[in-house]
Amino acid sequence: MAKNDAPKTAITPTRNDDYAEWYQQVVRAADLAEQSPVRGCMVIKPWGYAIWENIQRSLDLMFKATGHKNAYFPLFIPKSFLEKEAQHVEGFAKECAVVTHHRLIAGPDGGLIPDPAAKLEEPLIVRPTSETIIGAAFAQWVQSYRDLPLLINQWANVVRWELRTRLFLRTTEFLWQEGHTAHATEAEAREETRKMLEVYATFAEDYMAMPVIKGPKTAGERFPGAVDTYAIEAMMQDRKALQAGTSHFLGQNFAKASGIEFQSKEEKKEFAWTTSWGVSTRLVGALIMSHSDDDGLVLPPRLAPAHVVILPIFRGDDTRGKILEYIDALKKELCDQRIFDRNVEVEVDLRDVRGGDKQWEWIKKGIPLRIEVGLRDVESGAAMLARRDRAPKDKASVPRGELVAKVVETLRDMQAGLLEKALANRAANTRAIDDRAAFDAFFTAKNADKPEIHGGFALSHWCGDGACETAIKDALRVTIRVIPEGEIPGVGASATVFEQGACVVCGKPSAQRVVFAKSY
């Protein structure tokens, strides 16, 4: 027996000990991002940014396949533009970075101050979202029904001033894409809103291996200025919900505010119907929290910056050349394989670092597969293969002739396995709850002194009244995440969405259950 029976983990604390701190430590150990000296803004480090690049590339292809084109609009929004839509400005005014000057000059104490002579007549807002500035452009571009639909996407940075921030999950500046479309009819705009929600759901499940529930938000959780907001919601391993993407049907609100008018086929002036939809670097946070374990990051192969790391094991300089030659040939062959619409990406770690440390670094970085090659492997024509979703010591010798096919097959297997595991986690922690006392107990930690994973998704009845929603929020910090429009796969008979019942708060009749949860 080992001296210490408790299994050691690479991340301290573990998920069970302190989930919030575990998250920070996973981000740090995988070298994904760090706090910057600018309050609330993060530095996205290469391994973290590479995940975002893979997310970007995949989504960008999906957007283009659905007829959207990329464009770019100004970072700054004149204050008067933001003021055009009343609910919109109400929603964003409290968290705006405001540019007031366009020059610095030497101040009285030698340092620089904003030059009073360079004060802007109208302050500029660093975009928190771009409906108003893009609306102004659309108003120019759209004249006739022939110009519609207008299907635009922008990849950009946005700023929403946040007091409490967490890397990737909530930062003052974040990276995102924002789709903005204009249509001739309400039906077409509604169809677009749903189509993009569907794209997000497909991306979450097929690429991120993260199951999501999709549907409309309640009125209280709508995007400021939207008629309807739809979202995809995922369950993290601490059983909290994370809103991973939103798609908004904006009605004619922004078209009226920005003057997006067109001449219809019947030669009448009409306002366009618009939508907007977005996902952000928050998805990286969702990815981390969906799959990682107490040894660090776990990545779905489809979005991993690299699929395989090859770790040479050198024993003396005289065999080094032989091992490197073997590795080179293996790498070349692996890199020629296609998987998930790209080539297999391989790292070879030749750094002068102890083998064990190296191995643990890659485990913590979440690389899907590790291949160790020592002299014995070269001589026997094999290599040791280890997968990130198994225990660190679980390695198998694979004959060289089978290795390349095995790598591709294992990557596919891991991608599917991660989704299954996440689905099982969601199913295990989703409950139909019809009784307020049980509801309260579900969302109350057993040990109030210590952070503790509890709760999950409560499928409960709700009468539709905002007051009942608020009562739950105030009492438990639990909100209605989404109003599901279909049964929730994997949840089983315990949670039937569509049946008559009574609101869990007031007891009034309700035609379907909704998803209640604590959330990020």
Next chain:
Amino acid sequence: MAKNDAPKTAITPTRNDDYAEWYQQVVRAADLAEQSPVRGCMVIKPWGYAIWENIQRSLDLMFKATGHKNAYFPLFIPKSFLEKEAQHVEGFAKECAVVTHHRLIAGPDGGLIPDPAAKLEEPLIVRPTSETIIGAAFAQWVQSYRDLPLLINQWANVVRWELRTRLFLRTTEFLWQEGHTAHATEAEAREETRKMLEVYATFAEDYMAMPVIKGPKTAGERFPGAVDTYAIEAMMQDRKALQAGTSHFLGQNFAKASGIEFQSKEEKKEFAWTTSWGVSTRLVGALIMSHSDDDGLVLPPRLAPAHVVILPIFRGDDTRGKILEYIDALKKELCDQRIFDRNVEVEVDLRDVRGGDKQWEWIKKGIPLRIEVGLRDVESGAAMLARRDRAPKDKASVPRGELVAKVVETLRDMQAGLLEKALANRAANTRAIDDRAAFDAFFTAKNADKPEIHGGFALSHWCGDGACETAIKDALRVTIRVIPEGEIPGVGASATVFEQGACVVCGKPSAQRVVFAKSY
């Protein structure tokens, strides 16, 4: 004879009539970008943004192939960071967008005002460039010589407040990439500076079909805070120079300002040596001005958003299906062809617009090839092929069996032809000038009343004294664009760079000629 002998052009005015206005009209006619309601900021429209995406993708591969990794740093720079390097802040303080507040509240007259209670203790600057904020991160990341070299690139937006702006060429906000690297030795950092200059030069010539002269800038034209600035300079069709990319050797200036220190192999604390290098959406402006003609945009196929547009010619509904079927098969076959490391990209224009108008739209958008397909073509098994670098009416019938190969071959031919043409233009307008009177005449328009293309690159001797440089600048608005380090290909015997001579201003001895020009 036609009523009007003067050939009609799609763009008014022509290059010769008013080059600056011609440029604006080309941008507008190709639907590349437009002014936004935010002073000095542009909206990049889909066709223009697609060119930038192609530039990005190509450069990104080149950066990765040379060992660089992408990362992302904050949009905002604390004022105190900018102040750390004296020359740097001196260079940028005058053109900074300054964020002073993080909230808006209702003002006395009902509109919103920056909330005095939400005034930032320290103003934030919207990054004009990121040496200082990235330097702060590098100071954390670099501990030992083992952490070096650190090779990072960022794709981002930056803001430099400009009073006189021109789409793509000079805008308050622009998109760019900025490479930032840190090295253990001066020699390595100098090698990196040159390597990236070489990458830019290769990109300019091989992708943009734009010949460039590379070499150091004079002290007066250096990046604020750099020890040496190198640039690639291209000649536009109006014979002005455009600085298309810069690579800076920063010495230890920024390492000292930011505290980027490392433990050397000899266990001594040393400051790192850093570099930075960048290109921006200005390249789109350079691309436009290098190749376009009086009918609008001309694009090198390697960076064109699409290579081919297929224009159906319908005469009555009964043959429509037949034509569309023919086009579908052709499109499919074309899209399977590889060229310049991507698939041939094909647009099919089915809009209900007059054929002639459609054709001219695509000419103005600079699509390399147009293929017209009418019933006669379908029946004879052929199609009409027209190339953008020939006269609009110069079309040839190509048998269907040869068409696909012909498309690929023609695209290659066009890419090479554009570079040759640009090289010829540069050679024709580069002169060795040793006499001040001739120098002044070269840079003086013949007709002072009317914009007029004149001048070019003067290869002249310069003694190295900043006073002589300033004298020329003040007299003629002509600057030293670059100090060439090799002969200039295609310029011929008339312009030998390396020979002894006398400064064109003061007559003092000079060992080589430099490139003088008016510039963007």
